[in-house]
Amino acid sequence: MSSIQIFVGKKNDIPVQYLEQYFALQQLHEEDFFGFLPPSLDYYRNNWTVPREKGSDWINAIVVNEKDLVIGFGIAIWSTMYENLDRAFFRLYITPKERRKGIGTQLLKEMVSSLPPIIETLYSDAPTATPGEYFLQNFKKESSYTEEIIVVDLEIIDIHEVEKEANEQKQQALNKGYDIVRIDNCSFGESFDEEEFVGIVEQIWNDMPIEDLAEEDFNMTVERYNAICDRNKRKGLEYVSFVAVHLETQKPVGYTTYAVNKYQPAISWQDDTGIIQEHRGNGLGLAIKYQSLLTLLKETKAKYWRTSSSRVNKHMRKINEKLGHKLWQIEPVYEFERKIIEDIVL
Ligand SMILES: CC(C)(COP(=O)(O)OP(=O)(O)OC[C@H]1O[C@@H](n2cnc3c(N)ncnc32)[C@H](O)[C@@H]1OP(=O)(O)O)[C@@H](O)C(=O)NCCC(=O)NCCS
Secondary structure, X not given: OOOEEEEEEOHHHOOHHHHHHHHHHHHHHHHHHHOOOOXXXXXXXXXXXXXXXXXXXXXXXXXXXXXXXXXXXXXXEEEOOOOOOOEEEEEEEEOHXXXXXXXXXXXXXXXXXXXXXXXXXXXXXXXXOOHHHHHHOOOOOOOOEEEEEEEEEHHHOOHHHHHHHHHHHHHXXXXXXXXXXXEEOOOHHHOOOHHHHHHHHHHHHHHOOOOOOOOOOOOOOHHHHHHHHHHHHHOOEEEEEEEEEEOOOOEEEEEEEEEEEOOEEEEEEEEEEEEOHHHOOOOHHHHHHHHHHHHHHHHOOOOEEEEEEEOOOHHHHHHHHHOOOEEEEEEEEEEEEHHHHHOOOO
C-alpha cells in the first residue's frame, strides 16, 4: 500500500489545513452515494461548526496521501444516553482512484480502535450492488435491514390536480373528525402539549419496522427532540410539518415532516411520517402527505421529493405510490460485531 496518514478523532484531531479538501470530498461522497446534486460547499463548512446534540457523540477520520491530498474520510456516530448505547453507525468514503488498495479497511480498523469500549455492534449502509455494499459484505454476508429510497419528480407533477386532491383529502379527514394543522420549523410546542406531541413521535419511531436490526426502542424526550431539531436547523434545514389532530379530544394523532436544506434547494428530504395505531385506517397518512406535496410545489424550488421506508412497510409504500413516488435506489444495512473489525490482520 502507498504511504498514507490517517487522522482520527474529534474536530481538533483533524488538521485545519485539510479541512477544505475534507469538505470537498464529503460533497463528492454525497453525490456518489445519494445520486443527487449535493449541497454547496458552504453546507459542509457550516456543518463542521454545528455540535452534536447532548446524548450523541461522534468521531471523524481523514486519510491523507504522500502528496498531502485527502483521499478518504470516515465518520462514526453513537448514542451516549437514552438507548442503543452499544451500537455505532459508520460511513467511509475513499476517492474512486484509490479504492481496492486496502485503505477503506485500514481506515475502519483505526476508527474502530478509537470507539469507546461499550460499543460492541457496528452498522452501515450502502446502495445495492455498489463498491460500498461489496465492502460491507466482507463483514457480514446478509443484510439486516433494507431501506427503499423513492423519489417524486416534482417537475412533472400537475399542481392543479394535486391542489384538488389535497383539498378533497383534507375535507375527508374533517368529515371523519380530524383537522390538519401546519407547523413550521418544529414549533410544535406553540400548538400542542410538548410532552404529548413527543409521545406521538416516540410511538411512531418505535413502530417503524426494523427487520433484523438489533435496535432497542427509542426513548424520546422533549429535550432530546428539540435538540435534534435545533441541530438540523443549524445545519440549514427548514422544516414543514402537517399534524393530524383528533377534533373531539384536540390531541395530535400523527404527523409528517419534510425539510429543504437551504444549501441544497433542489431536494426536499422527507423526514418522519406516522399515525398512531388507534387512528389508522382513516386515510390520514395520505391526507397529511398531500398537504406536504402541495406546499412543496407552491412554496419551494425543490425538483425532487425524496423519501424512504423499510421495504416491508407496505402501508407507507402504498401511500407513497399514490403520491407519485418511484424507486430511486435500495440501501441495505449491514450490522455486525465490532470484534470482526478488531480481528482483521492487515
Ligand atoms: C466502501 C469503500 C470505502 C471501500 O474502500 P476501499 O479502500 O476500496 O476498501 P478496501 O480496499 O479495503 O476493500 C476491502 C474489500 O472490500 C471488497 N470490495 C471493495 N470494493 C469492492 C468492489 N468494487 N467489488 C468487489 N469487492 C469490493 C473486497 O473484498 C476488498 O478486498 P480485495 O480488494 O482484497 O478483494 C469505497 O468503495 C467507497 O468509498 N465507496 C463509496 C462509499 C460507500 O458506499 N460507503 C459505504 C460503506 S461504509
